[in-house]
Amino acid sequence: MNEKLEALRKLMATRQIDAYLIPSSDFHESEYLGEYFKCRRFLTGFTGSAGTAVVTAQEAGVWTDGRYFVQAAKQLEGSGFKLQKMDEEGVPTIEEYLEEVLPEGGVLGFDGRVVNSGMGKDLEERLEAKKITFAYEEDLIGDIWPDRPALPQAPVWILEEKYTGKSAAQKITELREAMKKERATVHVLTTLDDLVWLLNIRGNDVPHNPVVLSYGVVTGDAFILFIDEKKLSLQVSSYLEGLGVTIKPYNDIYEFIKTFRNERVLLESSRINYAIRKNLDTSNRVIDRMNPEVMAKAVKNPTEIENERRAHIKDGVAVTRFMYWLKKNIGQIPMTEISAAQYLEELRRQQEGYLESSFNTISAYRDNAAMCHYSATPESNKALEARGLYLVDSGGQYYEGTTDITRTMALGPVTDQEREHFTLVAMSMLRLGHAKFLHGCRGLSLDYIARQPLWERGLNYNHGTGHGIGYLLNVHERPNGIRYKTVPERMDSAVIEEGMICSDEPGIYIEGSHGIRTENLIVCKKAEKNEYGQFMEFEYLTFVPIDLDALDVTLMEPRDIRYLNEYHRQVYEKISPYLPEEERQWLREVTREV
Numbered sequence: 001m002n003e004k005l006e007a008l009r010k011l012m013a014t015r016q017i018d019a020y021l022i023p024s025s026d027f028h029e030s031e032y033l034g035e036y037f038k039c040r041r042f043l044t045g046f047t048g049s050a051g052t053a054v055v056t057a058q059e060a061g062v063w064t065d066g067r068y069f070v071q072a073a074k075q076l077e078g079s080g081f082k083l084q085k086m087d088e089e090g091v092p093t094i095e096e097y098l099e100e101v102l103p104e105g106g107v108l109g110f111d112g113r114v115v116n117s118g119m120g121k122d123l124e125e126r127l128e129a130k131k132i133t134f135a136y137e138e139d140l141i142g143d144i145w146p147d148r149p150a151l152p153q154a155p156v157w158i159l160e161e162k163y164t165g166k167s168a169a170q171k172i173t174e175l176r177e178a179m180k181k182e183r184a185t186v187h188v189l190t191t192l193d194d195l196v197w198l199l200n201i202r203g204n205d206v207p208h209n210p211v212v213l214s215y216g217v218v219t220g221d222a223f224i225l226f227i228d229e230k231k232l233s234l235q236v237s238s239y240l241e242g243l244g245v246t247i248k249p250y251n252d253i254y255e256f257i258k259t260f261r262n263e264r265v266l267l268e269s270s271r272i273n274y275a276i277r278k279n280l281d282t283s284n285r286v287i288d289r290m291n292p293e294v295m296a297k298a299v300k301n302p303t304e305i306e307n308e309r310r311a312h313i314k315d316g317v318a319v320t321r322f323m324y325w326l327k328k329n330i331g332q333i334p335m336t337e338i339s340a341a342q343y344l345e346e347l348r349r350q351q352e353g354y355l356e357s358s359f360n361t362i363s364a365y366r367d368n369a370a371m372c373h374y375s376a377t378p379e380s381n382k383a384l385e386a387r388g389l390y391l392v393d394s395g396g397q398y399y400e401g402t403t404d405i406t407r408t409m410a411l412g413p414v415t416d417q418e419r420e421h422f423t424l425v426a427m428s429m430l431r432l433g434h435a436k437f438l439h440g441c442r443g444l445s446l447d448y449i450a451r452q453p454l455w456e457r458g459l460n461y462n463h464g465t466g467h468g469i470g471y472l473l474n475v476h477e478r479p480n481g482i483r484y485k486t487v488p489e490r491m492d493s494a495v496i497e498e499g500m501i502c503s504d505e506p507g508i509y510i511e512g513s514h515g516i517r518t519e520n521l522i523v524c525k526k527a528e529k530n531e532y533g534q535f536m537e538f539e540y541l542t543f544v545p546i547d548l549d550a551l552d553v554t555l556m557e558p559r560d561i562r563y564l565n566e567y568h569r570q571v572y573e574k575i576s577p578y579l580p581e582e583e584r585q586w587l588r589e590v591t592r593e594v
Contacts, residue, residue: 018106020109034149046075054094117276158239164471299497314396363390385412408518438535466522480494524537
């Protein structure tokens with residue numbers, strides 16, 4: 001690690017750069033990164049998904065959040081990097097640190113393609129008084145990384161209209177209508193899920209998210225797609241040509257943007273990188289709005305919703321069979337967090353139309369589950385035993401849609417506290433799933449429905465209750481979400497509309513003991529309309545048993561018992577036809593009325 005740091009500092013000195021910034025991102029603000037973009041990991045050795053490194057001639061630090069304090073402290077040992085614990089007392093923000101250490105008239109370097117435009121603007125304002133120059137075209141890590149992985153070359157494929165429910169031509173027409181309403185002459189689109197949704201294409205350039213590294217520029221009569229043409233078969237090229245799409249090399253976007261003059265450019269500044277924003281000539285007027293595609297994509301059409309129902313039956317069969325296997329074999333055959341997750345993946349692969357997992361599976365036993373973003377490693381991998389609670393949060397990408405489900409299971413005897421917490425979480429999930437509300441509600445309004453059983457007992461979970469879900473796209477999708485306080489950068493507090501899919505996933509996490517989360521996906525639909533307005537409600541998409549072995553019915557109100565029994569009747573009706581006889585009999589027992 002010290003050799004890499006020394007090489008970087010030598011390059012900084014040559015380029016006369018006083019501080020160099022390395023975030024954890026790609027050119028498109030993606031949640032997951034391909035190997036090419038893992039520059040911070042390459043330089044520091046810290047493998048967590050979130051973190052930013054800053055290097056000066058004398059110091060080097062990594063800023064990360066509380067999820068990774070223990071991991072980062074261990075991995076950064078001896079690397080020359082100091083752990084900076086974000087939001088801890090006495091720890092400066094990155095902006096505060098740079099303001100302190102950069103000399104008057106100094107130079108801050110970074111690759112502007114991986115720095116968010118919003119962060120770049122904040123740095124400009126913070127460092128203006130010190131007259132700091134930004135060297136934002138400096139990919140120094142690329143210069144010192146001799147065996148850097150190549151950008152992915154996976155082929156692009158067309159998602160048929162029987163899955164999308166709407167043609168790309170119609171989506172493009174609707175986008176241009178939205179541009180007219182904003183009086184925009186140009187739309188710059190860099191968010192990958194929005195772009196592939198618009199064109200009804202998919203790929204495999206980002207782990208778990210079937211998207212394609214590309215940029216789009218749309219005008220009233222042109223659509224330019226910046227992409228590596230090697231990924232396009234003759235069929236896909238012909239398809240795109242038929243949509244009026246012109247292909248240009250992936251990296252040409254930066255020079256192309258410089259040619260705009262006196263345009264009204266519609267873009268979302270918090271979702272584009274700094275280099276693109278800086279390459280826009282000052283004669284252009286920027287219309288900074290959420291991409292029009294975001295809302296259109298979030299409101300699933302009837303075809304997509306019906307396909308999602310099918311995907312969740314397949315997924316429900318796989319996860320139900322996994323629960324059966326786990327209950328039958330625990331204590332009889334060796335199994336670990338990693339091997340159990342691998343078996344669940346095998347069961348999903350047996351389902352027709354399954355493509356890949358929708359995120360890294362969280363397979364967590366006992367106290368490991370108390371870390372809500374835990375990821376099993378060979379070092380942390382626990383053996384599963386016939387006692388305590390086991391949590392598995394997983395999902396799949398199918399042609400028919402994206403799934404995300406969490407179940408916590410008793411592998412044997414559990415404590416009274418574990419049983420109480422399990423029951424409260426189940427009640428929370430079921431109450432939100434049965435919510436009825438007037439149109440106009442946001443997730444901020446609905447979150448308390450889930451938290452009430454916990455808050456009444458002085459308990460809480462430190463994450464949102466729900467997030468939006470893409471259709472064969474990102475498992476975390478804007479703009480809908482369910483949380484009790486706003487997090488502006490997440491931009492997930494939209495009005496809940498008919499056709500939006502959310503997760504419903506309350507939990508409890510007791511450090512050193514156990515973690516519990518129960519998660520279903522729910523789709524919003526209209527209920528009755530009367531003199532008070534349009535009422536809305538949810539429909540469950542996920543159908544997998546809730547483990548009665550961990551439940552304490554005495555804690556439940558009559559409505560909670562009714563909700564559970566109604567849900568389990570649906571689980572048996574929908575899943576049992578796809579199971580062998582022995583598993584079907586087991587399912588009848590574990591979905592019995594309580």
